[in-house]
Amino acid sequence: MTTVPADLPCVRELSRTADGRRWLATLPGLIEQVSDAFGLFPGPPLHGGSCSWVAPATLADGTSVILKIGWPHREMYAEPAALRLWDGHGAVRLFRHDPVRHALVLERCLPGEQLAAQVLPAAEALRIGADVLRELWSAGVPEGRPAHPAETIETLVDMAGDWGDLVAERMTRLRPGYDRGLVAEGARLLHDLPASAPREVVLHGDFNPGNILSSGGGWVAIDPKPLIGDPAYDVPPLLGQVADPHRQADPERTLRERTALLAAELDLDPARIAGWSVARKVESALWRAHHGREDEGAADMAVAALHARLL
Ligand SMILES: Nc1ncnc2c1ncn2[C@@H]1O[C@H](COP(=O)(O)OP(=O)(O)O)[C@@H](O)[C@H]1O
Ligand SMILES: [Mg+2]
Missing domain, CATH: 3.90.1200.10 (Aminoglycoside phosphotransferase (APH), C-terminal lobe)
Incomplete structure (x- = not known):
């Protein structure tokens, strides 16, 4: 399975800058490392946002989650702190976090439709x-x-x-x-x-x-x-x-x-x-x-x- 297909929005967007391209080059390795560390099995990535790689994944116990690995930039560093503060009230719950690789394991929204698409x-x-x-x-x-x-x-x-x-x-x-x-x-x-x-x-x-x-x-x-x-x-x-x-x-x-x-x-x-x-x-x-x-x-x-x- 290609974990980082060329038509992903984050690939198209981040390929525009040298910094983005450097991160994209490390992404397949990051996906493997965090999947091992968190003991989860990611599925194909979602064609979603432009600043991160996001895929549904399954924990060893069968729990359905979302794995999100973010391109590091100033505006994103505090995402885990806010999700912890909200603790599932008005926002998804954060289950696990790797602050070095900027990887989050999140509660999966189901059906998970965007308000934008309603x-x-x-x-x-x-x-x-x-x-x-x-x-x-x-x-x-x-x-x-x-x-x-x-x-x-x-x-x-x-x-x-x-x-x-x-x-x-x-x-x-x-x-x-x-x-x-x-x-x-x-x-x-x-x-x-x-x-x-x-x-x-x-x-x-x-x-x-x-x-x-x-x-x-x-x-x-x-x-x-x-x-x-x-x-x-x-x-x-x-x-x-x-x-x-x-x-x-x-x-x-x-x-x-x-x-x-x-x-x-x-x-x-x-x-x-x-x-x-x-x-x-x-x-x-x-x-x-x-x-x-x-x-x-x-x-x-x-x-x-x-x-x-x-x-
Ligand atoms: N917890 C989640 N449950 C279900 N779908 C999700 C979840 N998190 C992200 N997604 C899907 O992935 C897309 C991109 O995720 P997002 O966190 O918005 O990344 P970006 O920072 O790149 O915009 C979302 O628009 C949504 O469709
Ligand atoms: Mg988004």
Whole structure:
């Protein structure tokens, strides 16, 4: 069995960078090593995310699990710490962890369908997401040191501040044909929003509807990139990717209504949701420009402009 076929999304995505290619070269060995160490038998990989290799697997006692081996990068190191904190409430349970090889053995969601793939009225899908977010945010923030220092959950103040600096630096250096005023607004929001947060929670960090799976009659989150900070930060990927609001007849009105719905469900200020939508899209646009994908970044800027009308 080829454990790493060339058409896997993570292979296609990570082949674009030297760092990604180095990790991909070690991946077949990592799969063998962690399978031996954990005593599990992986099946063929899932055609899922772009930053990790994920496969269903069976433990020696027959338990059905998921084996996930992640490409190491800053945003992923605290995934096990957050999953331990949530302890199966709103997120999948973590059974085993190898911090050196960045391998996780996770509870397997069954049927495991993505919220992104459901044919549901938008309001219903958004409420499902909001229910999961409320449960995650209710866990409180961890006290004491994590099991491994690298697993410390970073603060949104630090992370978004670094992104704000990068946005400004990349704009000056690369000069992409983006709206300068909107880029400056995005950088300002990345610096200002975290510091004015009305409360702080452990954030999921990548709460898109592909990371919300059906499990035993309910819904849980997978794949966190956790941070500690303003809850409104978690809303934009849900808002922007459920029943694509940008393809509706009147995208601005659709976004306004859905932002209001999520703000009411989650007890948040709609302007902070709009602010994070702008900030995250501007950050993404400059990241793409930095990786030679200015055109894709221009699409992010168009979305940022739409959200800016809600500020
Ligand atoms: N615990 C799980 N149960 C069932 N399916 C899973 C589980 N974890 C991941 N998957 C599947 O694998 C895909 C990729 O996993 P994910 O953790 O999102 O990786 P990535 O960081 O690459 O996005 C998911 O979209 C989902 O379809
Ligand atoms: Mg994912």
